[in-house]
Each structure stands twice: as C-alpha cells, then as structure tokens.
Amino acid sequence: MSSRERPGEDGLIARYFAPIAGEGGLGLTDDAARITPEPGHDIVLTVDALVERVHFMPEDAPGSIARKALAVNVSDLAAKGADPAGFLLSLALPENWTEDWLAAFAAGLGEAARDFACPLLGGDTVKTAGPLTLSVTALGEVPTGRMVRRTSAQVGDLICVTGTIGDAALGLRLRSEPAWAETLSPDERAHLADRYLHPRPRHRLAAALRDHAGAAMDVSDGLAGDLAKMMRASGTSALIDADQVPLSGAAAKAIQGSPELRDLALTGGDDYEILCTVPEMNLDRFRKEADRVGITLSVIGRVVSGHDLSVFRMNGRERRYDVGSYQHF
Amino acid sequence: MSSRERPGEDGLIARYFAPIAGEGGLGLTDDAARITPEPGHDIVLTVDALVERVHFMPEDAPGSIARKALAVNVSDLAAKGADPAGFLLSLALPENWTEDWLAAFAAGLGEAARDFACPLLGGDTVKTAGPLTLSVTALGEVPTGRMVRRTSAQVGDLICVTGTIGDAALGLRLRSEPAWAETLSPDERAHLADRYLHPRPRHRLAAALRDHAGAAMDVSDGLAGDLAKMMRASGTSALIDADQVPLSGAAAKAIQGSPELRDLALTGGDDYEILCTVPEMNLDRFRKEADRVGITLSVIGRVVSGHDLSVFRMNGRERRYDVGSYQHF
Numbered sequence: 001m002s003s004r005e006r007p008g009e010d011g012l013i014a015r016y017f018a019p020i021a022g023e024g025g026l027g028l029t030d031d032a033a034r035i036t037p038e039p040g041h042d043i044v045l046t047v048d049a050l051v052e053r054v055h056f057m058p059e060d061a062p063g064s065i066a067r068k069a070l071a072v073n074v075s076d077l078a079a080k081g082a083d084p085a086g087f088l089l090s091l092a093l094p095e096n097w098t099e100d101w102l103a104a105f106a107a108g109l110g111e112a113a114r115d116f117a118c119p120l121l122g123g124d125t126v127k128t129a130g131p132l133t134l135s136v137t138a139l140g141e142v143p144t145g146r147m148v149r150r151t152s153a154q155v156g157d158l159i160c161v162t163g164t165i166g167d168a169a170l171g172l173r174l175r176s177e178p179a180w181a182e183t184l185s186p187d188e189r190a191h192l193a194d195r196y197l198h199p200r201p202r203h204r205l206a207a208a209l210r211d212h213a214g215a216a217m218d219v220s221d222g223l224a225g226d227l228a229k230m231m232r233a234s235g236t237s238a239l240i241d242a243d244q245v246p247l248s249g250a251a252a253k254a255i256q257g258s259p260e261l262r263d264l265a266l267t268g269g270d271d272y273e274i275l276c277t278v279p280e281m282n283l284d285r286f287r288k289e290a291d292r293v294g295i296t297l298s299v300i301g302r303v304v305s306g307h308d309l310s311v312f313r314m315n316g317r318e319r320r321y322d323v324g325s326y327q328h329f
Numbered sequence: 330m331s332s333r334e335r336p337g338e339d340g341l342i343a344r345y346f347a348p349i350a351g352e353g354g355l356g357l358t359d360d361a362a363r364i365t366p367e368p369g370h371d372i373v374l375t376v377d378a379l380v381e382r383v384h385f386m387p388e389d390a391p392g393s394i395a396r397k398a399l400a401v402n403v404s405d406l407a408a409k410g411a412d413p414a415g416f417l418l419s420l421a422l423p424e425n426w427t428e429d430w431l432a433a434f435a436a437g438l439g440e441a442a443r444d445f446a447c448p449l450l451g452g453d454t455v456k457t458a459g460p461l462t463l464s465v466t467a468l469g470e471v472p473t474g475r476m477v478r479r480t481s482a483q484v485g486d487l488i489c490v491t492g493t494i495g496d497a498a499l500g501l502r503l504r505s506e507p508a509w510a511e512t513l514s515p516d517e518r519a520h521l522a523d524r525y526l527h528p529r530p531r532h533r534l535a536a537a538l539r540d541h542a543g544a545a546m547d548v549s550d551g552l553a554g555d556l557a558k559m560m561r562a563s564g565t566s567a568l569i570d571a572d573q574v575p576l577s578g579a580a581a582k583a584i585q586g587s588p589e590l591r592d593l594a595l596t597g598g599d600d601y602e603i604l605c606t607v608p609e610m611n612l613d614r615f616r617k618e619a620d621r622v623g624i625t626l627s628v629i630g631r632v633v634s635g636h637d638l639s640v641f642r643m644n645g646r647e648r649r650y651d652v653g654s655y656q657h658f
Contacts, residue, residue: 010652029562030479031405031546032375032469037366045353046361047417047466049455076360090378090419090464126378130459135419137376137466140361150359217360233358 006099009125016102017089020110022119024086033121035085037141044082044140044147048072052131057175062101063108064197065134070109072220073138074116075201075272079218081148081210082140084118084203090135092128116203146210148276153215153234157277159301162202162290164248165223169268170261171196180258188250195248199272208289209276216276222267224321226275227310231303234277240301242266242314266312267321277303335428338454345431346418349439351448353415362450364414366470373411373469373476377401381460386504391430392437393526394463399438401549402467403445404530404601408547410477410539411469413447413532419464421457445532475539477605482544482563486606488630489542491531491619493577494552498597499590500525509587517579524577528601537618538605545605551596553650555604556639560632561652563606569630571595571643595641596650606632 007015018028024035037043048069052058056065074084089109093102113119118138171192174181181189202218209216215234219226223245231238245266247255255262278286283299290297301310309320336344347357353364366372377398381387385394403413418438422431442448447467500521503510510518531547538545544563548555552574560567574595576584584591607615612628619626630639638649 026478030409032373032409032411032476034371034373034409034471034476036371036473039368042363042365043372043468044361044363045417045450045466045468047419047451047453047464049419049421049453049464051421051455051457051459053458054456080359080361080363082361088374088376088466090376090466092378092380092462121374122376124376124378124464126380127383128380128459128462129382130380130457130462133421133457133459133462135376135378135453135464137374137417137419139372139374142363144365147361147363149355 012102012125016106017120017123020106020113020120022086022121024119025121028122033088040144041141042144042147044077044080044142045137046073046076047135047137049133049135051133060197062105066105066109067112068197068199069134069136070112070116070118071199071201072272073136074118074203075199075218077138077140078201078203078206079216079274080140080142081146081206082142083206084116085139085141086119086121087136087138088121089123091123091125092133093125094128094132116201142210148209148213148216150215150217150230150233153230153236153277153303155236155303155305157214157279157303158283158299159238159240159303160278160297160299161223161246161275162205162273162295162297164246164251165271165273166251166265166268167192167195167248168270169264170251170254172270173264180254180261183257184250184253188253191248191250196270199270201272202274202295204293205274205290205295208286209274212278212282212286214277214279216274219271219273219275220269222269223271223275224266224312228322230275231310235307236303237306237308238301238310239304240310240312242312244298244300246298341431341454345435346449346452349435349442349449351415351450353448354450357451362417364450369473370470371473371476373406373409373471374466375402375405376464376466378462378464380462389526391434395434395438396441397528398463398465399441399445399447400528400530401601402465403447403532404528404547406467406469407530407532407535408545408603409469409471410475410535411471412535413445414468414470415448415450416465416467417450418452420452420454421462422454423457423461445530471539477538477542477545479544479546479559479562482559482565482606482632484565484632484634486543486608486632487612487628488567488569488632489607489626489628490552490575490602490604491534491624491626492602493575493580494600494602495580495594495597496521496524496577497599498593499580499583501599502593509583509590512586513579513582517582520577520579525599530601531603531624533622534603534619534624537615538603541607541611541615543606543608545603548600548602548604549598551598552600552604553595553641554652557650557652559604560639564636565632566635566637567630567639568633569639569641571641573627573629575627
C-alpha cells in the first residue's frame with residue numbers, strides 16, 4: 001500500500017528536489033541543466049559515489065548522508081582551488097524507501113548546498129534491488145590554468161594541513177570498538193562521531209590555495225597515504241614531524257590513552273582536510289588568508305628530494321607509510 | 330584467489346580507465362578533471378544512472394553496457410543542441426567483478442567515447458553488495474543562451490522525430506516474450522535486439538537543432554509519454570498522425586502480425602531518437618542539415634493550442650497517452 005502512495009520519479013523530483021534546485025537546474029523539468037561559466041575560467045569536475053554499509057550506515061540520519069555526499073565532492077573542489085558552481089545527484093533507491101526518509105534527505109541536501117554555496121543542478125533517480133547508492137558530480141570554477149594540482153610540489157616547500165587529523169577515523173572506530181573511548185567525555189566522543197558523519201569541506205580556502213599553495217589534495221584516504229600519493233605524483237618525498245600533525249583535544253586524549261591509535265589517526269581517512277605544499281615565502285600570507293576565513297593551518301613538514309616514501313618522525317622513531325594505507329575500495 | 334589478484338582502485342583506474350581518458354582527465358591521477366569551456370558557450374549537464382536488471386541484464390556484453398551508459402547521456406545532450414565535451418563515470422562494482430569483465434567494459438567505453446566525441450574526464454569506483462550500478466554525468470557545450478528547451482514549442486510548429494520508433498521496446502520484449510516474433514527473419518529480430526542494446530545518440534544533429542528546432546527532447550520513456558511531457562512543459566497540445574510515426578521494416582512487420590504491438594512501439598521507451606518541434610518555414614533547411622549528417626527526419630504531427638493530452642490519430646480512431654506510459658523508475 002505504501003508503495004502505491006509514494007510518488008513516481010517525476011513526482012518525487014517535483015516534490016523534493018525541484019524546491020532545492022539552483023537557477024541552472026531549470027526547475028529540474030528539462031533533460032539537462034545549464035551553467036554559463038565565468039569568462040576566463042576553467043570548469044573543475046569531480047565525482048564521488050557513496051554506498052550504504054560501505055560509506056555510511058543505514059541508521060545514519062538521511063540529512064547527514066546527503067550532506068556527506070555533497071561535502072566529499074566540495075572538498076575535492078576546494079583542494080583544487082575551485083569555487084563550487086553546482087552539482088548533480090544520481091540516486092539509486094532501494095524498494096523500501098519512504099517519503100519521510102526522502103524528505104529528510106532532500107532537506108539536508110538543500111541545507112548543505114546553501115552552506116557550501118553549491119546549488120543542485122540536476123539528477124537522476126532510479127530503483128535498485130541493492131543498497132542505497134548515491135553519486136554526486138560537483139563542478140567548480142577556477143581562473144583558467146589556475147587549478148591546483150597534486151603534481152606541483154617543489155623540494156623545499158613547507159607541507160601544511162588544515163584543521164585536525166584523525167577525528168573521523170576515530171569517530172568511525174567508536175562505532176565498532178568503543179572500549180578505548182571510555183576515558184573520553186561524552187562531548188569528546190560526540191566530537192569524533194560528528195567529524196565522521198559531517199565532513200567540513202574547506203571551500204572557503206579555495207582562493208588562498210590558488211594564490212599561495214604549490215600542490216594540494218584533500219585528505220580522504222588518510223594523511224599518510226594521501227601524502228604518499230601527492231609526493232609520488234610530484235616526484236618528491238617528504239619529511240614529516242608527526243608531533244606537529246594537528247590533533248583535536250579528543251583525538252589527543254584518545255591517543256594518550258591508547259598510543260596505537262596514532263597510526264589510525266594518520267592513516268584512517270575521512271578527514272576532508274586540505275593537505276598542501278607552500279613555498280616558505282608564501283606562508284605568512286597564506287596563513288593570514290586562512291585565518292580570515294576561520295581555518296587553522298599547521299606546518300607538519302617539508303618536501304625533500306628523492307623518490308623514497310615520506311618519513312614520519314615521532315619520538316625519535318621513524319615510520320613510512322605507503323599509498324593504500326586505507327582504501328574505501 | 331582471483332579476488333587477491335585483482336588490482337585495487339588505483340590500479341584498476343591506471344590499468345583500464347587512464348588509457349581511455351581524454352586530455353581534461355589529467356591522466357586520472359588528480360582529485361578532479363578540468364575543462365576550459367569554449368568562450369561564449371554554456372555548459373549543458375546531464376546525468377543518468379543504470380542499474381543491473383533494471384536498465385540492462387547481467388548477460389549483456391560489458392562493452393554494450395558501457396556504450397549504453399554513455400549513449401543515453403549523449404542523447405540528452407544532443408536533444409539540447411549541445412556538442413559533447415566529456416563525461417565522468419561513477420561505477421559501483423559487485424564483489425564478483427572480474428578483470429575480463431572490466432577490460433571489456435573499458436574497451437567498449439573507450440570506443441563509445443571516440444564514436445560520440447565525448448572523452449572520459451574522471452570517475453569514481455566503489456564496491457557494492459548489490460547489483461552493478463553505473464552513473465554517467467555528461468557535459469556538452471552550446472553557444473550561450475542557445476540550449477534547446479522542452480518548454481518552447483509554439484502552436485503551429487511541426488512535430489518531427491528522427492530515425493525509427495519502437496524498435497528498442499520490441500527488442501526488449503523479444504527477450505521476455507518472443508512468440509510474436511516468429512514471423513520475423515533472424516535479421517529483423519537481430520535489428521530489434523540491437524536497437525535496445527545499442528542506442529544511437531543523435532549528437533550529429535545538435536547544431537541543426539540549435540538552428541532550426543523550437544523545442545526538443547530525446548525519446549527515452551516512450552514517444553507518447555515524452556510528447557506529453559514536452560507539450561505540458563510548453564503549455565500546448567499536439568495532433569499526431571500515428572501512421573506517420575516512422576517504423577523500421579522489422580517493427581512494421583511485427584505490428585502487421587500483432588497489431589497490439591503498435592501501442593508498445595509508441596509507449597515503450599529506449600528509442601533515444603530526437604523529438605522536436607520545428608517552425609514550418611525551417612523544415613526544408615532542417616531536413617537538409619539532417620540529411621547531411623545521415624539522419625532521417627519524419628514529420629508526425631503539429632503543435633495545437635490547449636492543455637488537453639495530445640491526440641494520436643490512426644485508422645480513423647483517436648488515442649491519448651499520458652506522461653508515465655512507461656517509466657524506468
């Protein structure tokens with residue numbers, strides 16, 4: 001019965017998605033969306049898929065799932081120095097979807113679109129016999145030729161990271177093995193859980209990255225593995241002072257109590273912070289711009305010559321991590 | 330064992346997708362792709378998802394599945410008068426994927442990308458516990474403000490359709506209920522099956538549509554239902570001479586043998602032909618342009634005033650079909 005009461009695809013789009021669409025979405029009534037690029041700008045494009053029980057859990061709030069799907073894409077744009085221009089959503093819904101779920105999903109998506117200044121442009125909704133599957137394609141704009149690459153790290157550049165590292169990985173671990181977290185306060189546990197559920201893309205740093213960074217990427221598969229990717233792409237290596245890797249109070253306390261969690265923080269993924277290289281002469285101006293938009297920057301190391309794996313120094317010991325320390329796939 | 334031998338996500342991208350990527354894909358080694366839009370052009374965007382057992386069958390050739398996923402998107406671009414600029418692929422692979430399957434899929438995708446002049450720009454590959462799920466986002470370009478809308482049909486315009494209608498729906502029906510097709514030759518059956526498996530997007534008609542059409546859309550959910558959508562979006566109605574709806578020899582023979590199949594041909598979907606309205610004074614030039622790129626045009630009716638459902642006249646009888654005569658969802 002409930003199945004017959006739910007709207008079909010066109011009704012579902014009109015009811016839930018058209019109200020949150022941006023101007024380029026043309027009311028979601030045509031075959032396609034349209035944007036007029038800013039003259040003298042390139043379009044930067046990224047796509048990320050999220051599958052239930054791989055990238056989120058069925059019990060997660062629908063609005064959180066929607067926000068995360070958009071946030072991980074906006075994070076990619078930010079790392080490339082691109083200002084968000086809009087996104088398209090592909091949604092494969094299992095048979096048991098409900099209108100309540102979809103209403104909450106669309107509300108969260110609309111709110112995230114406003115927060116990230118990244119309007120909904122279009123989409124497609126299909127049914128699946130499998131898990132809920134989302135795919136978001138996001139578009140951004142950069143002045144022509146100014147996209148920040150992974151490949152442009154220079155020997156001698158400083159290595160910086162935004163915000164704090166490891167919270168999301170610890171937040172995810174809380175779900176499966178919460179024993180180590182008994183020493184944390186409820187607020188500290190909530191902070192870690194929230195960082196996993198609600199990535200905070202650094203889109204407000206895009207302009208500063210274009211102006212001051214050498215190379216950049218977002219930290220989605222773990223700081224250590226993503227650093228290895230960026231150094232490999234640039235033909236360089238890095239020397240990292242692991243004690244300078246910024247930790248939240250909650251993460252620091254967790255690691256103090258269970259030192260083996262430091263590895264998880266460095267390799268765990270889902271941080272959605274920006275990892276970048278910065279010529280030393282740019283650092284003050286870069287930091288000033290970051291401060292202006294309320295984003296904390298930490299210098300964690302330096303680009304060095306060579307093709308060896310980057311070295312993380314901590315407490316007089318050295319560790320090396322390869323690409324693939326963590327993979328969603 | 331075979332699972333351990335398969336590459337991880339990065340290896341899979343490097344082995345199968347990077348070799349078929351276009352220049353804007355940056356070797357698929359960065360977080361994002363980049364295109365530099367033609368000055369004075371808009372970007373047109375469309376996304377379509379395909380799910381195994383909904384939009385294709387597991388036994389379909391992997392190259393055919395890949396081609397269809399791209400073709401249905403290029404068809405949307407074509408209907409909007411947009412020239413293809415590139416696409417992004419989101420791929421959720423079930424646990425039992427094999428390298429042979431993926432190699433054939435990527436080969437078919439690369440071939441389709443060349444045929445449609447629509448290069449691979451980027452993508453994301455994830456695992457799923459459910460059916461194979463693909464989502465393609467395609468980008469096209471039109472001179473600014475020249476995207477052909479669904480909403481711009483004018484009373485008095487002629488209604489045209491490209492190619493032939495109904496083949497794909499009959500081709501799909503062949504799979505489940507082949508009895509009616511006994512009178513068809515093997516070649517005729519193969520033609521119908523092929524039209525379902527291998528849509529032929531009309532991207533070569535994009536420029537002529539911009540220059541000569543009033544409104545346009547592609548026929549994906551059935552001629553009758555898609556016409557109803559376009560007329561509703563334009564605030565008009567239509568009078569169709571059903572005998573003028575172009576049929577292939579195979580479809581005509583099938584309908585001659587089983588007249589009830591005419592309804593399936595008109596409502597069945599998956600045609601991926603272009604339905605458009607054309608001011609009468611433009612018809613000769615439009616037809617000439619279509620001839621030049623090898624696409625057959627048929628005039629099937631005329632836009633009339635009013636908000637009633639369009640009328641299909643055949644053999645002195647009249648029929649009306651609403652939106653949703655066929656829906657994937």
